[in-house]
Amino acid sequence: MAAMFQDKYIFSQLIAFLNRTQFNNYVRKYDGNLYVKYFTYRNQMLAMMFGQLGNRESLRDLKVAFEAHRAKQYYLGLGREPIAKTTLATANQNRDYRIFEDFAFYMMKEACEKRTTNILDISGKKYAFDSITIPLCLATFPWAKFRSKKGGVKAHVLYDIEAQVPAFYNVQYVHRSVLQHLPPRLCLLVFLT
Known part of the structure; x- marks a missing residue:
């Protein structure tokens, strides 16, 4: 029961x-x-x-x-x-x-x-990182090919949680790495899924 x-x-x-x-x-x-x-x-x-x-x-x-x-x-x-x-x-x-x-x-x-700054009592900067693939038509955007029949670009946004503004954004080819653009060491990164 x-x-x-x-x-x-x-x-x-x-x-x-x-x-x-x-x-x-x-x-x-x-x-x-x-x-x-x-x-x-x-x-x-x-x-x-x-x-x-x-x-x-x-x-x-x-x-x-x-x-x-x-x-x-x-x-x-x-x-x-x-x-x-x-x-x-x-x-x-x-x-x-x-x-x-x-x-x-x-x-x-x-x-x-x-807001979040009172919740996260951790020293250093705090960022939220999110990426999204934006699908594009291959016939219109042939340069955006990332699979045999798919096209698109990747948008990356790094959001400064304390300032509540984007600290970085980048739109690029899907397979390029964005990790070199991430903030310096000694900061907290939250990856959104």
């Missing part, structure tokens, strides 16, 4: 990072919940986040997901009342977007203040 789930759901763990007090301040600033009975601005934001993170393609698809998780809805942070498609559509159409906009800017500001 499988053990019963004892911890918080992942979605409720994610929304725990959202500053509820700050969000409520923005709602008050624009008189958001003035005539709202049960589907608050917070419920609307969380419902849309649930849809976005769950890769829902429409409000109907989102409604199906809510119905599938109806028993868990309260524990996911979405409230006790069932969320109707028309309620969500009306809220999305008529409610003040500035509340969500201001809160998004607040969250971006918070994220910048707690």
